[in-house]
Amino acid sequence: MxxxxxxxxxxxxxxxxxxxxxxxxxxxxxxxxxxxxxxxxxxxxxxxxxxxxxxxxxxxxxxxxxxxxxxxxxxxxxxxxxxxxxxxxxxxxxxxxxxxxxxxxxxxxxxxxxxxxxxxxxxxxxxxxxxxxxxxxxxxxxxxxxxxxxxxxxxxxxxxxxxxxxxxxxLTAMMDIQNQVDLIAEKGFEKVGAIMADYAWGQSVNDQIDERMPDDIDLTKSVVPLGESDFSSQLRDMPDDLEMMIASGNPPGQIPIHNQLRELDLDPEITTGAGFPPSVLFGGLGAENAETFGHIHIVxxxxxxxxxxxxxxxxxxxxxxxxxxxxxxxxxxxxxxxxxxxxxxxxxxxxxxxxxxxxxxxxxxxxxxxxxxxxxxxVTMFSTFETGGPDHYPDGDYSLVEYHRSEPLSGDIVEPYLEDDW
Missing domain, CATH: 3.40.50.2300 (Response regulator)
Incomplete structure (x- = not known):
């Protein structure tokens, strides 16, 4: 029970x-x-x-x-x-x-x-x-x-x-990346990085980035082994004026990717992550780094x-x-x-x-x-973090701050990628 x-x-x-x-x-x-x-x-x-x-x-x-x-x-x-x-x-x-x-x-x-x-x-x-x-x-x-x-x-x-x-x-990789492409357009970003893990989810994200990212975006991306925790070599290949890092294709690595970005004095406006619980993100990032990390959620x-x-x-x-x-x-x-x-x-x-x-x-x-x-x-959102609890839980360590709210994403975007039957 x-x-x-x-x-x-x-x-x-x-x-x-x-x-x-x-x-x-x-x-x-x-x-x-x-x-x-x-x-x-x-x-x-x-x-x-x-x-x-x-x-x-x-x-x-x-x-x-x-x-x-x-x-x-x-x-x-x-x-x-x-x-x-x-x-x-x-x-x-x-x-x-x-x-x-x-x-x-x-x-x-x-x-x-x-x-x-x-x-x-x-x-x-x-x-x-x-x-x-x-x-x-x-x-x-x-x-x-x-x-x-x-x-x-x-x-x-x-x-x-x-x-x-x-x-x-x-979200599927199709919806996840379409949402992020829309975010890039909304914010006017021109220089974007992405690090994917080499397994089914990361490969799907990589394929969708190739398919959906506009040609005029200066994109620097890498695919690394699943379980990799040191991203310093990939991050050093990123431009100094990087504006956005896509870490949603590497859920296990999203926290070290963002923390190591900051250690290398790369300071994108936002790093977009996968769907970790926010308490896990805040604890792993620390209060300062969490201010520029995007927790994705539909609640x-x-x-x-x-x-x-x-x-x-x-x-x-x-x-x-x-x-x-x-x-x-x-x-x-x-x-x-x-x-x-x-x-x-x-x-x-x-x-x-x-x-x-x-x-x-x-x-x-x-x-x-x-x-x-x-x-x-x-409708999906990316939210960053600030210290101090929200009104409904004032003793909390953090509150969420809305960064991006998507337009409705149609489920039909997924259908062309589906098999007919099992």
């Missing part, structure tokens, strides 16, 4: 939350009347018509991705606690079954199957690594039970035929909805809601809203409602999807 410490102090008053009512009415017509007897219907079901509705949580609770797993798990649990305090869904309680995937694709596949076949999970969430996302996407399509990724940004996790796989937190920490929720979260748990805790919360409200709109805890109906939803939430734009499960019309 899921950890229950996040619910300590939560008031189970039975009073209906105005925010909760708005979310449940957010969009997506009913999918009642879907054919019975489908694979998803026979495997899922969440304990019959009267028992709890079960959601599976596949989290990296150990290893390199553990900070993501802990944050996502906390936000998911808080969303489910909030729903249960408001009477549940379809007059039924919700429960979470959770386990540590160790970011191992085979383990994630086994846990997925066990959660569905033994625990009756009707939907799952959690994967961070792309390898795990690709494997569990295949499992979701085979078993016809929806999965909502926390991160897992590789476009290889989707196919044009995908109907049970949905992305939330991480909008500057919105009233986020600040109201983050204040309640801090009051109830004593912890800070950051952008990744927020993504866990969004996954929980997405799944529960889809169940409510479907009028039944059936995996096929839930997947259909997610695919058709337009959910007004704490993201910078309403959450919606393409037919094949890519996040659509997503």
């Amino acid at each position: 899921a950890r229950d410490n996040q619910s300590d102090g939560y008031s189970d008053s039975g009073t209906s939350s105005p925010r909760r009512r708005r979310l449940l009415q957010a969009a997506g017509g009913s999918s009642l009347g879907l054919l019975a007897g489908c694979i998803g219907s026979s495997l899922g079901g969440g304990g019959g018509d009267d028992g709890p509705i079960t959601i599976g949580s596949l989290q990296p609770l150990s290893g390199n991705f553990a900070p993501w797993g802990a944050a996502h798990s906390a936000g998911l649990q808080y969303a489910i606690d909030e729903v249960n305090a408001d009477g549940g869904v379809l007059d039924r309680e919700l429960e979470i079954v959770e386990a540590d995937t160790e970011s191992n694709p085979s383990e994630g596949d086994s846990l997925f199957r066990n959660f569905v076949e033994q625990d009756g999970a009707v939907a799952l969430t959690g994967p961070v690594s792309s390898d795990l996302g690709i494997r569990t996407a295949q499992t979701a399509e085979e078993m016809e039970v929806p999965i909502v990724f926390h991160m897992a940004g590789s476009h290889e996790a989707l196919r044009k035929s995908s109907r049970y796989t949905f992305r939330v937190g991480s 909008d920490p500057y919105s009233d909805d986020f600040n109201d929720l983050a204040s309640s979260y801090a009051e109830d748990t004593g912890e800070r809601m950051d952008t990744h805790v927020g993504l866990g919360y969004v996954a929980g409200e997405l799944i529960t809203t889809a169940i409510e709109n479907a009028g039944e805890a059936d995996p096929e109906a839930i997947a259909t409602e997610i695919r058709n939803i337009e959910l007004d939430t704490i993201l910078a734009a309403p959450l919606k999807y393409t037919e094949y499960g890519e996040i659509d019309d997503v």
Whole structure:
């Protein structure tokens, strides 16, 4: 079962939350009347018509991705606690079954199957690594039970035929680089650097830079071995008046890339990173270097909805809601809203409602999807850091400062790169 410490102090008053009512009415017509007897219907079901509705949580609770797993798990649990305090869904309680995937694709596949076949999970969430996302996407399509990724940004996790796989937190390389090309144009930058790691994600970023970067940009880029930590030789090849460094193609190296830039007296206006939790970034960069580092996120920490929720979260748990805790919360409200709109805890109906939803939430734009499960019309932000906590968590070490907010990015940008089927 899921950890229950996040619910300590939560008031189970039975009073209906105005925010909760708005979310449940957010969009997506009913999918009642879907054919019975489908694979998803026979495997899922969440304990019959009267028992709890079960959601599976596949989290990296150990290893390199553990900070993501802990944050996502906390936000998911808080969303489910909030729903249960408001009477549940379809007059039924919700429960979470959770386990540590160790970011191992085979383990994630086994846990997925066990959660569905033994625990009756009707939907799952959690994967961070792309390898795990690709494997569990295949499992979701085979078993016809929806999965909502926390991160897992590789476009290889989707196919044009995908109907049970949905992305939330991480952009594909296509969206990531298009967003950064738009940032370069907005800021008028002319001299840009990029360092990618030599593995699937870094190679995708490198290919997209080659495809999308305008010819008039003075671009200096390198591809280095995955796990490299000394970037001094690559950085010395950068121009002295470098304006922007793209480090999003090397997630493990993004912090040392930026710190070593500063040590070599290269001072670009911004270094753009991949989706690390902001506390990890601030701790690794230090206060001064973090002022020019761009944390990428789609949760909008500057919105009233986020600040109201983050204040309640801090009051109830004593912890800070950051952008990744927020993504866990969004996954929980997405799944529960889809169940409510479907009028039944059936995996096929839930997947259909997610695919058709337009959910007004704490993201910078309403959450919606393409037919094949890519996040659509997503607005993404880069934020830098300043010392001192925000209003909703004044004891915090840092606050985020908005640097760039994109126009909506269409999920259709990804489709030409997708295979037809598994």
